[in-house]
Amino acid sequence: MNDDSGVGPLGVGGRSFTVMAGILVLILALGAILLPGPMPGRGRGVFLVFDSSGDQDRVVDVLEPLTQFLNDFTRRPLDLVVVRSMDLFREKLADGVDFIFCPDGMALTLDSGTFVPVAVARRAAPRNLRPRGVLVYRKSAGLVEAPWLSRPEATVCGDSVSLTVTGRWRRRDAEVAQGPVSPYTCAWGPDPYDHAPALHATRLGCFDYALVRQWDAERFFAEGLLSPLEWGIELMTVPVPDIVVFASRSVPGKTRLAVGNGLATLGRSQGNQSPAALLAHRAIGGLGLAGFNLLVDPDFEFVRRNFAGNWPPLGD
DSSP, X not given: OOOOSSOSHHHHHHHHHHHHHHHHHHHHHHHHHHSOOOOTTTTXXXXXXXXXXXXXXXXXXXXXXXXXXXXXXXXXXXXXXXXXXXXXXXXXHHHOXXXXXXXXXXXXXXXXXXXXXXEEEEOXXXXXXXXXXXXXXXXXXXXOSOXXXXXXXXXXXXXXXXXXXXXXXXXXXXXXXXXXXXXXXXXXXXXXXXXHHHHHHXXXXXXXXXXXXXXXXHHHHHTTSSOTTTEEEEEOSOOOOOXXXXXXXXXXXXXXXXXXXHHHHTTTOGGXXXXXXXXXXXXXXXXTOOEEEXXXXXXXXXXXXXXXXXXXXXXX
């Protein structure tokens, strides 16, 4: 005998399931309203960049295309985070980051058990070798051995975190010989990637001595902004990495290797470059860079052995 009442076991179960499903949807909706959602950026990586200059055009024109290029090699998309102070840099490190772009002096402060070197910036030949720190001095003022100590009011430093500048005081042999030196009373330029502001202030009469990156100083002489009749130049440091890319050890080794290889081939083979690579290569030209070379642990450990990692305090 057929039951056409619609209230048999199957009918009652169907209605019960529909009611329970409705209740579940309601509970989920209320939970979405009352309970906090997932943390912003969860499931995404972080590309942390230190840039104290505050140049927003650099963020858009250089750093964002570089981030998009790195996304081609990472297992999860990267969020670009740019910080201007050491405090924020340390805070973001504590939150967790995947890759770091910063000057070499800052990289020395990174925990080698947590972060590993990936790449170092290179420039177009013949300046594709690592730069040294140099002292540009006004010849009428005379060349003195350590103007940052004897004439700090007349001395400007290109920035406070690059080894082309701070390496003069962070040499381990110098620290052993005379103890740490902290030239607080010198003036400091705002941009670790371009020492032009310090050199402009010097040539316009604000200072007699400028401790800067070799490539920046040579550009000023080449462009006639500094006359060799009025200005001299002296080497201050051994060649240093200058601008580096580091990765967290939590990033899979295969991904770190892919990023390193991707950066190392950037701009070297124009015919086989992806659109993102072409954009990134043009973009890093805004920092005077032609591309990157691989940077491995033993190479950077040599830098660690020669320079102290506990300087500078001026980034705080």
